[in-house]
Amino acid sequence: MIDKKRRYDLDWLRVIAILAVYFHHVGMPFNGDDFHIMNSESSKLLDDIMVLFEQFRLPLLFLISGTGTMFAFSKRTWLEFIKERSKRLIIPLIFGTLFIVPPQTYFQYINKYSSYIEVYKNGDFETNHLWFIENLFILSIILIPLILFLKSTRSDKLISLFDKVSANKYGILVTGLPLLIITILLKKIYPSDSKDITNLSSTFYYGYFFISGMIFTSSKKSWSYLIAHRKFNLTSFIISFILFYGYYLLPSEYISPYLSISNRWSLWYLVCTMLSWTFVTTLLGYGQVLFNKKSILLYKCNEAIYPFYILHQTIIIIVGYYIISLDFSILSKIFLLILTSFPLTILIYRIFIYPFKITRFVFGMKSKS
Structure with a gap:
């Protein structure tokens, strides 16, 4: 049985998660990883900080998307649900791939293009950061049988068992064990970090959080247990945090004589998964x-956050391309990138997207009240 009462905490967490994605992408040109544009110098300290936040933002976003999927399905038949998901996800994905992402491709490979139109002539279309929307749609459709099962009385025994396990303070922690096992095993077969839906290690990892959101939403009591055991979950997160950075900062020569490279990677996936699960459940x-x-600010943020997500990386890359060429420190460039890209994204949303039916439609927004 799904409680259809508006969950403002989940709305806030969705906003926070997407803002975390924004700040992560602001840092990407400066942390030494392979981003679409790269500063000539990189910061190891920034990379050490960002590796922590990489464990949080997407698992939280997928779990909240799982709860939203159950809420969306609770009002519709499965055919109506597919239509609604297509409207909210596929239309923005197609529009974004054709018009929002190409500037990212152009500025990434600017030296090989004589003009922007060549991106279209060459058919150089990518989804880039919109992979999340693509994967979310595929997961939503594939999991329709599970959604129907969770909505029916046939799931009563499973949900009762989940409630019983969640009642114990160790219960929520234990429910993360399958995630640990699945991640370690699948990473041996699919070691890539690719977010493509065919990379099963990534798909099952984020899919586990997505399904967890669906089960939490279907449960009658688990949300109250998350509140009741939040201090224990916080302690578990702190321990996971210490283990994560302890292993991350441990010099390789201290451990390489005793463990193979495969086992060392398995330990890395273990501490990463522990950190992700304990953080997300603590935050819930x-x-x-x-x-x-409820607040007016939340209403406005919740309405704007989806088009903000679709737009933000393109704005960061266009503005960032010119900022990284400046003779400033990395910290100054990051602040300048935030001070320009954030208000510019909001301005584009307010002037060109928010007021008009057609732009609201292609950005996956509901019609104005």
């Missing part, structure tokens, strides 16, 4: 206490 508990409040 504290979020209900701190964020479950």
Whole structure:
């Protein structure tokens, strides 16, 4: 049975998760990883900080998307659900691939193009950051049988078992064990970090959070247990945090004589997964206490956050391309990139997307009230 009451805490967490994605992408040109545009110098400290936040933002976003999927399905038949998902996900994905992402391709490979139109002439279309929308749609459709099962009385025994396990303070922690096992095993077969849906290690990892959101939403009591055990979950997160950075910062020569490279990678996936699961479950508990409040600011943010997500990386790359060429420090460039790209993204949303039916439609927004 799904409680259809508006969950303002989940709305806030969705906004926070996408803002975390924004700040992550702001840092990408400066952390030494392979981004679409790269600064001539990189910061090891920034990379060490960003590796932590890489474990949080997408798992949280997929779990919240799982809850949203159940809420969306609770009002519709499966055919109506497919239509709604297509409208909200496929239309923005197609529009974004054709018109939002090409500038990213142009500035990434600017030296090989004589003009922007060559991106279209060559058919150089990518989804880039919109992979999340693509994967979300595929997961939503593939999991329709599971959604129907969770909506029916046939799932009562499973949900009762989940409630019983969640009642124990160790219960939520234990429910993360299959995620640990699945991730370690699949990474041996699919070691790539690609977010393509065919990379099963990535798909099952994020899919686990997505399905967890669906099960939490179908449960009658698990949300209250997340509140009740939030301090224990926080302790688990702190321990996971220490283990994560302890292993991350451990010099390889201390461990390489004793473990093969395969086992060392397995340990890395272990600490990463522990950190992700304990953080997300902790935040779900504290979020209900701190964020479950209605506000005008939340309403405006919740309405804007989806087009903001679609736009943000393109704005970061266009503005960032010129900023990284400046003779400034990395910290100065990051602040300048935030001070320009964030208000510019909001401005484009307010002037060109928010007021008009057609732009609201292609950006996956609901019609204006």
